[in-house]
Every structure is written in C-alpha cells, then in structure tokens.
Amino acid sequence: MREKPSIQQLENFIIYGKVHNFATAARLANITQSAFSFQMKKLEEIVGVQLITRSTRGSHLTREGEFFLSKAIKIVDDLNNAIDELQKFSGKTVSLNIGALMSLGDVLMNRHVSYFKRHNKNIDINVYNLEAKILLRKLENGEIDIASSFLLPQMSLDGYVKEFFYQDELVYYAPNLNLSDEEFSSDIIEQIPFASYSPDYFMATAIDDYFKQININPNIEARLSTPYAIMQYCKSNKTGAFLSKRILSEMGQLTGYYPLEKPLCFNAYLIYKHENPKISSIKIFVDYILNLYNTAKE
Structure with a gap:
C-alpha cells in the first residue's frame, strides 16, 4: 500500500506554510528545528515532489508546495470537524x-x-x-x-x-478626587500617587511608555496584579490608576473616572x-x- 503522510506532518507543513521559516515553524510546533526539517523532508519523500525550496538565504514554498498547502489545510480541517461532530453526535x-x-x-x-x-x-x-x-x-x-x-x-x-x-479605552480612575471632567488634566496624574500593574507585566510597560509620550513622571505608590485589586486600592486611598472604561462600567463604577487628554486605547x-x-x-x-x-x- 502506498505510504501516506501522517497528520502531524501535514499539520507542521501547514504551520510552515504560514510563517515560511523553519526556526519559527519548529518553535510553534514545539519540536526542535532539526526534527521539524526531517519531517518536511520525509513529507516530500512520501509525496514525491519538492514542496519547499531551501537556500542559504532562507526558504519558501515551491509552486507545488503552495498547491499542496491548500489541500493539506482542507484535509486537516475536515478531519478536525469530523472528530468534533462525532463527539457531539455521541453526546460527548x-x-x-x-x-x-x-x-x-x-x-x-x-x-x-x-x-x-x-x-x-x-x-x-x-x-x-x-x-x-x-x-x-x-x-x-x-x-x-x-x-x-x-x-x-x-x-x-x-x-x-x-x-x-x-477597542478598550483606558481612563484615569480616581474616585476620591471628586473633580469634574473640565477640572482634570494630565498634570493631576503626576501630582497624585498612582497605582499600576506589577513591573514585569506587559501592561505596566505599556503604561510607562504612555507616560514617556506625554512627558510626565507619576509617583507609583502601589503595583498590583489585577484591575480589580487596583480598583479597590483607589477606592480606599487618594490614588489614581489607568483602568478599562468597559471593566469599570461592568463593575457598576459609572463615576470617579476621567477621559485622558491623549487617548490610550488597546x-x-x-x-x-x-x-x-x-x-x-x-x-x-x-x-x-x-x-x-x-x-x-x-
């Protein structure tokens, strides 16, 4: 019987087809680069056609590789859908x-x-x-x-x-300031102690970058792990923080926050x-x- 590609070989070929780089594809497949390269060579042996062109300048799919990629995607999709539908059919x-x-x-x-x-x-x-x-x-x-x-x-x-x-809009949450939107300015952020995220969090870096853009240097009084902890800290202290307007609304906080002069959205x-x-x-x-x-x- 004619040897056929394994599902893993097809799935890894699909990964390569998305990134066009052996090192990146191997990392996404969670295997070593040498093992990934061996799988692609084995796949080419099985189908009898070169799928990937390799050189010192990099690699890319051949014309045949592009054709086979579309077929591989459909094969894997159909199999995944069949398994999923079977589990649902069985009540699992x-x-x-x-x-x-x-x-x-x-x-x-x-x-x-x-x-x-x-x-x-x-x-x-x-x-x-x-x-x-x-x-x-x-x-x-x-x-x-x-x-x-x-x-x-x-x-x-x-x-x-x-x-x-x-798109989430961040606002300045400081419920104990009792300011109007007209009275609030970026200068107040620098004057009032600030609560932010733990320093190794990506969000802390994003907020610090924002401060550099608007040229202010707030006093970071506390660094906490969740928006809920930050919210509670601001309620208990005369402290400000950047929080998602959407989360505040969901938590019933309809006042006590101010729109930023320079919007910060994610x-x-x-x-x-x-x-x-x-x-x-x-x-x-x-x-x-x-x-x-x-x-x-x-």
Missing part, C-alpha cells in the same frame, strides 16, 4: 480552555461564558485569568485553546488567527491556532463573541 462534551489577559479582566468573559453555555450544551468552557507572558506560553503549548488579549507591541503572534472584537482580540483539533467548537465560540460585539455597535 467538548471542553474549551480560554485565557483572559489579567489586565483585560475576566468578568466580561465569565458573563459571556454563562450565556454561551446555556445555548451550547455540548461545549464546556473553562476561563483562566492570566498575565500576558503566561497567557502566550499556555496558548503556544496547547494548555488553553483561545486567548482573549490586547495586542501589545511586545507580543509575537506569528502563525495565530487573530480576531478583533473590541484593541482586544481572540487568538487561537487554526490547527487545534477543537477548531469547529472554537469557531462557534469566536463567532458568538464577534456577533455579540458587532450587534452592540449597531
């Missing part, structure tokens, strides 16, 4: 693990999950509130299926599907691997979130 529950960026907050995701679960009995959702570095590591090694995260400059997300769903995305065997369930959840936020805009 598919479990999706979702990581929410710590600074983005998980309160909104928890609410979405509750509604989603009522309408999708065969899909269980587990939500984890994670700092960016841990979030990305767990997404890469398959411990979570979907990441809900801002896209920050420090993140490397080659080879992932990124679905934009919301785009929120759902991020996942297309090669995940749970892809059909992932798409159901992602489509639900996208439709939810698109409807809210109308």
Whole structure:
C-alpha cells in the first residue's frame, strides 16, 4: 500500500506554510528545528515532489508546495470537524480552555461564558485569568485553546488567527478626587500617587511608555496584579490608576473616572491556532463573541 503522510506532518507543513521559516515553524510546533526539517523532508519523500525550496538565504514554498498547502489545510480541517461532530453526535462534551489577559479582566468573559453555555450544551468552557507572558506560553503549548488579549507591541503572534472584537479605552480612575471632567488634566496624574500593574507585566510597560509620550513622571505608590485589586486600592486611598472604561462600567463604577487628554486605547482580540483539533467548537465560540460585539455597535 502506498505510504501516506501522517497528520502531524501535514499539520507542521501547514504551520510552515504560514510563517515560511523553519526556526519559527519548529518553535510553534514545539519540536526542535532539526526534527521539524526531517519531517518536511520525509513529507516530500512520501509525496514525491519538492514542496519547499531551501537556500542559504532562507526558504519558501515551491509552486507545488503552495498547491499542496491548500489541500493539506482542507484535509486537516475536515478531519478536525469530523472528530468534533462525532463527539457531539455521541453526546460527548467538548471542553474549551480560554485565557483572559489579567489586565483585560475576566468578568466580561465569565458573563459571556454563562450565556454561551446555556445555548451550547455540548461545549464546556473553562476561563483562566492570566498575565500576558503566561497567557502566550499556555496558548503556544496547547494548555488553553483561545486567548482573549490586547495586542501589545511586545507580543509575537506569528502563525495565530487573530480576531478583533473590541477597542478598550483606558481612563484615569480616581474616585476620591471628586473633580469634574473640565477640572482634570494630565498634570493631576503626576501630582497624585498612582497605582499600576506589577513591573514585569506587559501592561505596566505599556503604561510607562504612555507616560514617556506625554512627558510626565507619576509617583507609583502601589503595583498590583489585577484591575480589580487596583480598583479597590483607589477606592480606599487618594490614588489614581489607568483602568478599562468597559471593566469599570461592568463593575457598576459609572463615576470617579476621567477621559485622558491623549487617548490610550488597546484593541482586544481572540487568538487561537487554526490547527487545534477543537477548531469547529472554537469557531462557534469566536463567532458568538464577534456577533455579540458587532450587534452592540449597531
């Protein structure tokens, strides 16, 4: 019988087809570069056609490689969908693990999950509130299926599907100042103690970069791990902080914050691997979130 490619070889070939780099593809596949290169050579031997051109200047798909890539994607998609549908047909529950960026907050995701679960009995959702570095590591090694995260400059997300769903506006939260919007200015941020995120968090770096842009140097009085802890600290002290307007609203905080003179916004995305065997369930959840936020805009 004619030898056929393994599913792993096809999945890794698809990864290469997205990034066109052996080192990056091997890292995303979570194997060594030499093992990845061997798999691609073996795949070419099995199909009897050169799929990737290699040189000292790099590598790229051949014309035949481009053709086979489209076929491989369909084969893997069809298999993943068949497995997913079979599990649903048998009554087996598919479990999706979702990581929410710590600074983005998980309160909104928890609410979405509750509604989603009522309408999708065969899909269980587990939500984890994670700092960016841990979030990305767990997404890469398959411990979570979907990441809900801002896209920050420090993140490397080659080879992932990124679905934009919301733009979050950060505001200056200082409930004990009792100022009007007209009385607030950036100078006040420098005059009042500031609460921020832990120094090794990506969000702390983003806020520090913002301070450099507007040329102010606040006194960082406290560094905390979650937006909820920062919110509570500001309630108990004459302290200010940058928090998501959306989270504040969700937590019932409709006053005590001020729009920034120079806006600070972050785009929120759902991020996942297309090669995940749970892809059909992932798409159901992602489509639900996208439709939810698109409807809210109308």
